[in-house]
Amino acid sequence: MSEIRLMKGNEAIAEAAIRAGCDAYFGYPITPQSEVMEYLMAERPEKRTGMIVLQAESEVAAINMVFGAAAAGKRVMTSSSSPGISLKLEGISYIAGADLPCVILNVARGGPGLGTIQPAQSDYFQAVKGGGHGDYHMLVLAPASVQEMADHMPLAFDLAFKYRTPVMILSDGVIGQTMEKVKLFDQMPRSTEVPQWAVCGNAGRKNRIITSLDLDPVKKEQQNLALQAKYQQMRENEVRYEKYLCDDADYLMVAYGASARIAKKSIEYAREKGIKVGLLRPITLFPFPSAVIAELAKKMKGILSVEMSAGQMVEDVLLATRQTPQVPVKHFGRYGGVVHSPEEIFEAFLKHFNLG
Amino acid sequence: MSEIRLMKGNEAIAEAAIRAGCDAYFGYPITPQSEVMEYLMAERPEKRTGMIVLQAESEVAAINMVFGAAAAGKRVMTSSSSPGISLKLEGISYIAGADLPCVILNVARGGPGLGTIQPAQSDYFQAVKGGGHGDYHMLVLAPASVQEMADHMPLAFDLAFKYRTPVMILSDGVIGQTMEKVKLFDQMPRSTEVPQWAVCGNAGRKNRIITSLDLDPVKKEQQNLALQAKYQQMRENEVRYEKYLCDDADYLMVAYGASARIAKKSIEYAREKGIKVGLLRPITLFPFPSAVIAELAKKMKGILSVEMSAGQMVEDVLLATRQTPQVPVKHFGRYGGVVHSPEEIFEAFLKHFNLG
Amino acid sequence: MTEEIIIAGFGGQGVLSMGKILAYSGIMQDMEVSWMPSYGPEMRGGTANVTVILSDKEISSPVLTRFDTAIILNQQSLDKFEQSVKPGGILLYDNNGISVKPSRTDIKIHVVEATAEAARMGSPKVFNMMVLGAYLKLRPIVTVDNVIAGLKKSLPARHHHLLDENKAALIRGMEIVA
Amino acid sequence: MTEEIIIAGFGGQGVLSMGKILAYSGIMQDMEVSWMPSYGPEMRGGTANVTVILSDKEISSPVLTRFDTAIILNQQSLDKFEQSVKPGGILLYDNNGISVKPSRTDIKIHVVEATAEAARMGSPKVFNMMVLGAYLKLRPIVTVDNVIAGLKKSLPARHHHLLDENKAALIRGMEIVA
Amino acid sequence: MAKGAIVVDKDKCKGCEVCVGACPQHVIAMQKDVNRKGYHYAYMKNPDACTGCSNCAIVCPDGVITVYRAK
Amino acid sequence: MAKGAIVVDKDKCKGCEVCVGACPQHVIAMQKDVNRKGYHYAYMKNPDACTGCSNCAIVCPDGVITVYRAK
Amino acid sequence: MNVNDIIKPENLVYSKTSLMNDRELSYCPGCGHGTANRLVHEVIEEMGIGGETIGVAPVGCAVMLYEFSNLDFVQAAHGRATAVATGLKRVMPDKFVFSYQGDGDLAAIGTGETLHTCNRGENITIIFINNGIYGMTGGQMAPTTLVGMKTSTSPYGRDEKWMGSPIDMTKLVSMLPGTYYVTRQAVHTPSAVRKAKKAIQKAFEVQKNKLGLSFVEIVSNCNSGWKMSPVKANQWMEENMLPYYPLGDLKVDGKLITK
Amino acid sequence: MNVNDIIKPENLVYSKTSLMNDRELSYCPGCGHGTANRLVHEVIEEMGIGGETIGVAPVGCAVMLYEFSNLDFVQAAHGRATAVATGLKRVMPDKFVFSYQGDGDLAAIGTGETLHTCNRGENITIIFINNGIYGMTGGQMAPTTLVGMKTSTSPYGRDEKWMGSPIDMTKLVSMLPGTYYVTRQAVHTPSAVRKAKKAIQKAFEVQKNKLGLSFVEIVSNCNSGWKMSPVKANQWMEENMLPYYPLGDLKVDGKLITK
Numbered sequence A, B: 001m002s003e004i005r006l007m008k009g010n011e012a013i014a015e016a017a018i019r020a021g022c023d024a025y026f027g028y029p030i031t032p033q034s035e036v037m038e039y040l041m042a043e044r045p046e047k048r049t050g051m052i053v054l055q056a057e058s059e060v061a062a063i064n065m066v067f068g069a070a071a072a073g074k075r076v077m078t079s080s081s082s083p084g085i086s087l088k089l090e091g092i093s094y095i096a097g098a099d100l101p102c103v104i105l106n107v108a109r110g111g112p113g114l115g116t117i118q119p120a121q122s123d124y125f126q127a128v129k130g131g132g133h134g135d136y137h138m139l140v141l142a143p144a145s146v147q148e149m150a151d152h153m154p155l156a157f158d159l160a161f162k163y164r165t166p167v168m169i170l171s172d173g174v175i176g177q178t179m180e181k182v183k184l185f186d187q188m189p190r191s192t193e194v195p196q197w198a199v200c201g202n203a204g205r206k207n208r209i210i211t212s213l214d215l216d217p218v219k220k221e222q223q224n225l226a227l228q229a230k231y232q233q234m235r236e237n238e239v240r241y242e243k244y245l246c247d248d249a250d251y252l253m254v255a256y257g258a259s260a261r262i263a264k265k266s267i268e269y270a271r272e273k274g275i276k277v278g279l280l281r282p283i284t285l286f287p288f289p290s291a292v293i294a295e296l297a298k299k300m301k302g303i304l305s306v307e308m309s310a311g312q313m314v315e316d317v318l319l320a321t322r323q324t325p326q327v328p329v330k331h332f333g334r335y336g337g338v339v340h341s342p343e344e345i346f347e348a349f350l351k352h353f354n355l356g
Numbered sequence C, D: 001m002t003e004e005i006i007i008a009g010f011g012g013q014g015v016l017s018m019g020k021i022l023a024y025s026g027i028m029q030d031m032e033v034s035w036m037p038s039y040g041p042e043m044r045g046g047t048a049n050v051t052v053i054l055s056d057k058e059i060s061s062p063v064l065t066r067f068d069t070a071i072i073l074n075q076q077s078l079d080k081f082e083q084s085v086k087p088g089g090i091l092l093y094d095n096n097g098i099s100v101k102p103s104r105t106d107i108k109i110h111v112v113e114a115t116a117e118a119a120r121m122g123s124p125k126v127f128n129m130m131v132l133g134a135y136l137k138l139r140p141i142v143t144v145d146n147v148i149a150g151l152k153k154s155l156p157a158r159h160h161h162l163l164d165e166n167k168a169a170l171i172r173g174m175e176i177v178a
Numbered sequence E, F: 001m002a003k004g005a006i007v008v009d010k011d012k013c014k015g016c017e018v019c020v021g022a023c024p025q026h027v028i029a030m031q032k033d034v035n036r037k038g039y040h041y042a043y044m045k046n047p048d049a050c051t052g053c054s055n056c057a058i059v060c061p062d063g064v065i066t067v068y069r070a071k
Numbered sequence G, H: 001m002n003v004n005d006i007i008k009p010e011n012l013v014y015s016k017t018s019l020m021n022d023r024e025l026s027y028c029p030g031c032g033h034g035t036a037n038r039l040v041h042e043v044i045e046e047m048g049i050g051g052e053t054i055g056v057a058p059v060g061c062a063v064m065l066y067e068f069s070n071l072d073f074v075q076a077a078h079g080r081a082t083a084v085a086t087g088l089k090r091v092m093p094d095k096f097v098f099s100y101q102g103d104g105d106l107a108a109i110g111t112g113e114t115l116h117t118c119n120r121g122e123n124i125t126i127i128f129i130n131n132g133i134y135g136m137t138g139g140q141m142a143p144t145t146l147v148g149m150k151t152s153t154s155p156y157g158r159d160e161k162w163m164g165s166p167i168d169m170t171k172l173v174s175m176l177p178g179t180y181y182v183t184r185q186a187v188h189t190p191s192a193v194r195k196a197k198k199a200i201q202k203a204f205e206v207q208k209n210k211l212g213l214s215f216v217e218i219v220s221n222c223n224s225g226w227k228m229s230p231v232k233a234n235q236w237m238e239e240n241m242l243p244y245y246p247l248g249d250l251k252v253d254g255k256l257i258t259k
């Protein structure tokens, strides 16, 4: 039976990890996501399901512990916030390069540098284009509610294993720190199956190697081509989004995560004034819902990309709408830890499309 | 008097650093760029100019040593290759966030992960979109010859100080390892001036603080806005590119670094066959020469982005050509450490535009 | 029905837990709820605030800048949030330490002497429940029983003996609000 | 005039330094030059090769897959690069350890018994200079004097006493190429 | 009679009470009142006993005690 | 007379000569010839002296020596 | 004598160093950071080197240290203070450079930088505040957290089987030839404060004389993280922290002190 | 007896372990890595645990180790082998996990991971090849490079004033309560090889009995990096490396060996 609780996004995702049969968590404290590890430690999941929780000495160590446990075929995760994610990028590139599954949560905060501890969405490029070196992508999920923080957890693991890829859950301080009602799914069993590719001691079979190295570039290119094929499959099969009031819309906002929630409120204002605005909320940031945006763009008078950043996702919106150059694509965002209000989004919308 | 030498790209840039009056180098070995530090160590620049060269215990330490020396207002640099650059990203974000100047050389190799040690250009996104967290950019120079490896060094320092920004020189294994004739500029004096913002002990003035932190997001946003204003200035003033045979061209290749050199050879083949192809070589990758590409696009039948990657710069080409959606923009690249040959670029070109 | 509330005061005045109790009560009544705190490095004392939304439909933005009700526990918060109350909305404040009173005329302003009254009752800690009671008198969006049930949920079992005291404070708050 | 050359053999046979001397000589004659090695972890022995281009105009690609001349020092390299010589181009090889000879008919194939001859001369180390001499006989793109000057540039001063020996090898190579 | 005296910056005192135990003469106590930040603050309850030894001041984490001693 | 014997995998020997010094009986020397990889390779120059002690084999970095000893 | 007769400028015997400004410290009431901040500034003031000193403050509760200081300061990334200090010192060998780091910073994420900076014997001063916890982020376990100690990430007490023993970084760095003066102090009592100040003074003198790296650990309370009143916290510290982290010099004049 | 009479299957006394495959090792002639690789595999084979063992190979000359092995292997990022090993071991506590790391890897970039893995007392085995240089990348200075030793980044010899003294990581980790068995060995002579093998065996037995972390340093040559013939390199190692890195156990049964 599903259970209803009032939880922070950070707590919900931690509880969901236990319930999703996660095998191990390795992390390092950083605001605004420390509750994830704190919740796990308090819950003693090793008693509930056998899940391992270990505080690492650094983000770099944590992601490499993830690498090790993932190599064993386990469902393993880490979490951090912006500066900590930057430190994990070498490791993430290795995980992608070695075709390993894992889940990485970024509860993003304002940057660059130490920045602030307040919410931001300025790690979009890092998450979506590949902040680490080499031609890799993560599959990126962007929850917009505490409920989705919980629900994206098993989804993330399923996708990670389906594609043997790192999956990032790109959240932000708003979603991580806000409490909402959440319906928790039932405990799922931890998997006892050892995947065909996992290292676990080679009793009775050929040995297995987990590596991202090939000194022969031609072979390394093969691995790269296989990666690109995976990404193509993701683009074909894994695009997720929410359409909100798009059917009759003359204008479109595109926003994800907390921004999408706030944008919805600003759309309420617009609708009150009789302006027909819809929202396209990407749930997967990679793969990006380009096709649906391209389709919607055809009947729009203008598109506003709303992000808590100086303008990152807007590039993917622009790329998606290349066939409709006549439709203006604008960006509005506050950043450095400032969360835009519904009012200012609405005002920016009016201004950008001269609806003042 | 300028001096002519036969040097590797890695050596030329090291010699140029000494001559450009660089104050300090901090680095960690990694193929294919270890010659940079090796050359410096052999040259004993502390005797030639007083320049400091120190081998750090890691890339992370190296970039933070750079941070420290840059905070003192010095001309300071580091170099690495792809996985090492990933480790530096937190530090780079801090440097950008603290408005400090420095130069970072990436002699890129195949990825993701450990990858190969062979040349690649798959760190384009990382360099140009901001691999680290937060809304920052580096100014990115892409030398395409040993001569440019040398010449970009003083340019990089000048730009770094002009904008108080990290400047990346994005090179690759081909340019780093190839020897060519290089005309070295004369020794420039090391600067003795301490910039107004640099920390150096506060005798007789208000104390100075170098920081990327503001717990107040509104203030942090101000710093972010100032950053964005800098980037806008760079877009207006610092775009650099080379046009090659563009005047009569029906088709355009866009390529940087080693790829541009190789593409030129393939253009020779095309011209021999009477096909009019030109090349636009971005010298700055950020700011990207979008306007000139947009202008050129108007008279082209097709544009091919040639990169040793699975397709990264092509997105900036697509963004630049949004007003000419009818002109097909294609990508050709080999990757994972494979360097494309002039022949295969030419063939890909023919195929993409049905000129078979 | 949607009620958008800001609760603000010193860290340590129980601002966040008041919000939490409200949110819990909302859940008891099958409402949608959202509770969004200001957060920061734990030790920096200073002010704390939380945005609480209770609604019978899906909640769009957990982030708000305009509120139906502001519950204010110190001067700084009063200065900061008085202008954020929607016209016609409610501003409820505890008058302890308030030197500059609210001045708006287009909103309903109520005061509760909860700090003083709680001290008088000999249990200064329940002052926030008293403020909550005052609020519920003005805006009975959740029942007292559900608040107590919500409180029970948010308190660890070893503190359940405090429930009666809290209920009394809640009811006293309803009585003394002006 | 542009000459595009590949030199390939075992690591340790002096492949890279042959290329470097050629490039240096090119510079002496005011040519544009490019020298691009295969590179890898030092210790892995195996094969090494270098692409050298000399030209009187700007060099476009330092990376080539087709060459005017291939200078080959072992079987593996022969197998790998025979097909890369442009029709009409030159393939020059040292016959030491070559069991399967080149078979193309559309290129000019030359052999030089440099290893054997250098051993005979008592200085096996200069065998690569001998090969270089052979090459220059076939393609006199740089003068012997400039090669020696180039060699002098690439050798540390303490090795300059070896210059004569090297020059002799160079000239001997010109004589014995077939 | 007092040889020393302290001045506590009332508004900056955080009421941590570290000074209280550090005073060998038991000079210091905490006010019933709170300051602007809501903290009970330190004061000389027993000023006559102060020797001006500075013990309180050097342990005060916030450096809000100034010490005087008659010569 | 020999009690032991070694077999060197000629093609895999890298001619490092570490085994030579490790043999207490001075059994091993390097061939004038080179193998496919261009290395002079180890061989039993003095087979009669071999005791089969395995010293050579356990220090051979490439593990290319196999040792036999008569029972 | 009347109090008001005593409180006169000419009778002043102690007031806060003028190298710190008037801003209110951001630390919790009773936190040892404040005292440690002050001692460092007092020493620098007394040595008259304020105009030649650069401080490095990494992330941790003392991240805002520069807000209270009149010294030049660099804010460093978590764990990287000694690398930043190395960069500063190498290009300005005649200036004074110190880092001021927490235990999470110096002994967890910054372990590599700490050890190698000490090993290189950079001529800088490291002030290391060991409060056995991550104060700033809300009280998580640090490498120095005592066995059995409850924190938000060891809510049932640190279990050394699972998480290892508290690490004594100061002892480890004292083993490295690069360190010249290594000491452990506290600031919870007047006599501890006096000793700590002397130690800090010695540390800066080592730097002045270019003798190598000086390293001053200060065992301190984090009453918020430990969830105790400040006075209780200092008591608990004395009873629990100091036996594991005994005060005193570990290395003087480049020589290990063997007890 | 005739040689051919001796070379018979029944007389076989030594051949390469079957846990290694037939591929040619990628090391330079005479490099100690080959011998060390083999010893580890011999021990694992003799203990009969090959089917339950996972190796971790970070970057360094031994990065391709998995190419010559029949064991399951994970290739780790530079310096992160012990973190990867921790991840593996924590989710598979009953398997054997070992890392095989160079000195650049373990004592430079991986310092933090090394110390904290040792401090946590992870029940794994660390094999540490100290050749005083970065072999793979072409012979740069390592943290363990001796004073005066020339490398491509210390072409005039390591100057301890500038770069610090060679770091003795093995000694440092022996100070941590988490390590149970810590030893330093070599593989350049038959007797050294025999001792090294016993040490490796002991290390895996410690792991088998879940006693904690076992750490085996092997001082080895990098003849290419040192620019010497293999035989010369071993000699030089004996004369120069071993006095600074003396062979023998540093910690047995969790107790420090004091000499």
Ligand SMILES: Cc1ncc(C[n+]2csc(CCOP(=O)(O)OP(=O)(O)O)c2C)c(N)n1
Pocket (backbone or CB within 6 Å): A028, A029, A030, A031, A059, A083, A084, A087, G059, G060, G061, G062, G077, G078, G101, G102, G103, G104, G105, G106, G129, G131, G133, G134, G135, G136, G137, G142, G222
């Ligand atoms: C890369 C990175 N990881 C994590 C953090 C979050 N963080 C800030 S301070 C800190 C630890 C603080 O503990 P300590 O160093 O002991 O200082 P204290 O606050 O206890 O004085 C952490 C984990 C960060 N800012 N950056």
Ligand SMILES: Cc1ncc(C[n+]2csc(CCOP(=O)(O)OP(=O)(O)O)c2C)c(N)n1
Pocket (backbone or CB within 6 Å): B028, B029, B030, B031, B059, B083, B084, B087, H059, H060, H061, H062, H077, H078, H101, H102, H103, H104, H105, H106, H129, H131, H133, H134, H135, H136, H137, H142, H222
């Ligand atoms: C992040 C990163 N930095 C640097 C390198 C380059 N690199 C590869 S191996 C190595 C050091 C090798 O030295 P060591 O660990 O001592 O192993 P050895 O080759 O000597 O056995 C370095 C610096 C890398 N691969 N990744």
Ligand code: SF4
Pocket (backbone or CB within 6 Å): E004, E005, E006, E022, E023, E024, E025, E026, E027, E028, E049, E050, E051, E052, E053, E054, E055, E056, E057, E067
């Ligand atoms: S100066 Fe000394 S005697 Fe006076 S109050 Fe302070 S501690 Fe007590």
Ligand code: SF4
Pocket (backbone or CB within 6 Å): E008, E012, E013, E014, E015, E016, E017, E018, E019, E020, E041, E042, E059, E060, E061, E062, E063, E064, E065, G030
């Ligand atoms: S120690 Fe300082 S801050 Fe604490 S109570 Fe005393 S005067 Fe106030």
Ligand code: SF4
Pocket (backbone or CB within 6 Å): F004, F005, F006, F022, F023, F024, F025, F026, F027, F028, F049, F050, F051, F052, F053, F054, F055, F056, F057, F067
């Ligand atoms: S087995 Fe012993 S005696 Fe025989 S060759 Fe080897 S080392 Fe010499």
Ligand code: SF4
Pocket (backbone or CB within 6 Å): F008, F012, F013, F014, F015, F016, F017, F018, F019, F020, F041, F042, F059, F060, F061, F062, F063, F064, F065, H030
């Ligand atoms: S030790 Fe092994 S590789 Fe070296 S020479 Fe002897 S047999 Fe050959």
Ligand code: SF4
Pocket (backbone or CB within 6 Å): C042, C043, G026, G027, G028, G030, G031, G032, G033, G061, G131, G135, G136, G221, G222, G223, G224, G225
């Ligand atoms: S959280 Fe702890 S360390 Fe930080 S200021 Fe408060 S008491 Fe001090």
Ligand code: SF4
Pocket (backbone or CB within 6 Å): D042, D043, H026, H027, H028, H030, H031, H032, H033, H061, H131, H135, H136, H221, H222, H223, H224, H225
């Ligand atoms: S470079 Fe050194 S460590 Fe690497 S294989 Fe060669 S000798 Fe061994």
Ligand SMILES: [Mg+2]
Pocket (backbone or CB within 6 Å): G102, G103, G104, G129, G130, G131, G132, G133, G134, G135, G142
């Ligand atoms: Mg701490």
Ligand SMILES: [Mg+2]
Pocket (backbone or CB within 6 Å): H102, H103, H104, H129, H130, H131, H132, H133, H134, H135, H142
């Ligand atoms: Mg090494």
